[in-house]
Amino acid sequence: MKNLNSVVKRICGFRTGKAAIFAMMYCLSVATAQAESGYVLQRSLISGSHVGPDQIIGDATLLNRRAHPASLFKIVILVALLREGKLDSAERFEVEDHISTSPVDIRQATYRSSNRAFLMLARRLDARLLREEAIRMRFFRAPPPASFARSDSIYRGEDEKTDPLSIHRFMMRVARGADLAKPEELHGFLLWPGSCLIAAKSDREIGRIHVKSGAWGGSAWMSGFCAGKRHKEVVTVFVPYEPPHWRPARERAIRLFYGAFQATVPDGMFY
DSSP states (O other): OHHHHHHHHHHHSSOOOGGGHHHHHHHHHHHHHHTOOSOEEEEEEEETTEEOOOEEEEOGGGTTOOBOOGGGHHHHHHHHHHHHTOOOTTOEEOOOTTTOSSOEEHHHHHHTTOHHHHHHHHTTSOHHHHHHHHHHTTOSSSOOOTTTTOSTTGGGTTTOOBOHHHHHHHHHHHHHOTTOSSHHHHHHHTEEEEEEEEEETTEEEEEEEEEEEEEETTEEEEEEEEEOSSOEEEEEEEEEOOTTOHHHHHHHHHHHHHHHTTOOOOTTOOO
């Protein structure tokens, strides 16, 4: 038991005990996941103004890997639209036929990651303002060039690259909401099916899932947070893959994200 306690403390930052059996079981699952490779998962607990220490699961060498942000950049577009007052949550949008043959609302367009809808939304913004928003939110490793946000691939951040560490810090800012014009509205757009478990040391709480997926150019992502009444926990999953095999990598990222909150991926999940 002494050795088990030391492993749990190293991974999760606290010791087990009779009053924390669930914590021990949770940390054992984390320790098992650490043996896997080919992905990295970061998690951070936000409680009030306190931000807990990051926990790294998987291959930590991937944290600074240059990677395409894929559809995670759609969050930056939403942030900028809300800041500029150019998005009405009651709007409905034409999307690709494989998503829906009838218009959908902004939450469904975000959840189903419609490139068509987000290209149209990005065109509502001046390219300079969208670039400034990306810099303000520190989405990329370095500021994009002055020519940024002028191509038809802006919905995935064009050809700019970021890294898993930068994305996780970006999502922590999104979850806290301090730098956002309308955080509750944005969080509503990021709502996904299912519930999640926040295991905050001796406390635990059921919450709702707010997240964005993405897969393009060898990078598959799930970055978001579980929001309860007392705590928020941010999780970012990065799974590199060899193009064009994005679908299995995206599915793995989704399952790892839900698994981090001891949640089962709901039936009928859109892949």
